[in-house]
Amino acid sequence: MDNLPQRKSIRLKDWDYSTAGMYFITICTKDRKNLFWKNADKNKTEYRKISRIRVGAVHEPPENRLSSCGRIVDEIICELPEKFNIEINEYVIMPNHIHLLFTIKEERAIRESPLRGKRSVVSKAVGYLKMNSSKKIHYLMPEIDVWQRSYYDHIIRNEADYMEKAEYIANNPANWSTDIYYI
Numbered sequence: 001m002d003n004l005p006q007r008k009s010i011r012l013k014d015w016d017y018s019t020a021g022m023y024f025i026t027i028c029t030k031d032r033k034n035l036f037w038k039n040a041d042k043n044k045t046e047y048r049k050i051s052r053i054r055v056g057a058v059h060e061p062p063e064n065r066l067s068s069c070g071r072i073v074d075e076i077i078c079e080l081p082e083k084f085n086i087e088i089n090e091y092v093i094m095p096n097h098i099h100l101l102f103t104i105k106e107e108r109a110i111r112e113s114p115l116r117g118k119r120s121v122v123s124k125a126v127g128y129l130k131m132n133s134s135k136k137i138h139y140l141m142p143e144i145d146v147w148q149r150s151y152y153d154h155i156i157r158n159e160a161d162y163m164e165k166a167e168y169i170a171n172n173p174a175n176w177s178t179d180i181y182y183i
Contacts (some may be wrong), residue, residue, distance in 0.1 A: 022089065022156035023122055024165045025100040027130065030145040034095040035137075036070035066093060069137050069146070073098060076133045084125045089162075090169045094176055099169045101156070126151050 029035050066074060070093050077091055077100065090101040104121050119127070134146045156162050 020104050020106050022101065022103045022162060024154040024156060025102070025122070025126060026097060026152040027100075027126065028097040028148045028151075030148045032096045033144075035144070035146065036067055036073060036093050036098070037065055037095040038067045068140060069133075069144075072136045072140075073129075073133045076129050076136075079132075080125050080129065083128060084121055086121065086125060090166050092169045092172050094172060099172060101162070101165050101169060122153060 073093055077088065077093075077098070080086055080102070081088055085105050087103045087105060088100065089103055090099075092099050102125075130147045137144060137146050154165070156165065
């Protein structure tokens with residue numbers, strides 16, 4: 001077992017990901033499968049017309065865009081603030097990935113099992129989202145592996161950084177059909 005390659009952590013060294021502040025997270029589906037929009041593979045050009053699918057709590061998406069898997073992910077995202085004392089600032093559910101921009105409101109003591117290592121609020125929130133959405137999706141489609149391993153994170157450093165990420169989230173649906181990283 002010592003001969004296995006070690007995965008390199010992409011987390012910022014020495015940063016406590018339970019620290020109050022803002023975080024931008026991207027989570028992709030396994031093998032970039034288009035699970036979250038209806039007909040995403042067939043009508044990519046149709047989605048160029050969409051300026052916002054799901055950004056923040058006030059902007060309701062056209063419900064017919066999200067597939068049953070997408071609606072499950074949306075439901076679990078809406079549970080995160082209550083479970084982890086975070087505020088979802090912006091988010092978008094794309095055909096094969098999601099972007100979340102959220103704030104950890106305050107630092108707080110988190111009870112940990114003595115058998116488990118300490119996990120950050122960011123890690124716990126992402127883990128909760130992936131695990132619970134996977135369970136519900138597997139109930140509908142047992143053969144589907146939903147999420148790729150790990151996730152991308154970015155710590156928001158200032159207002160300009162926030163505005164850049166929020167604009168990216170807002171424009172992501174319209175740009176998806178030409179985004180070489182996700183299609």
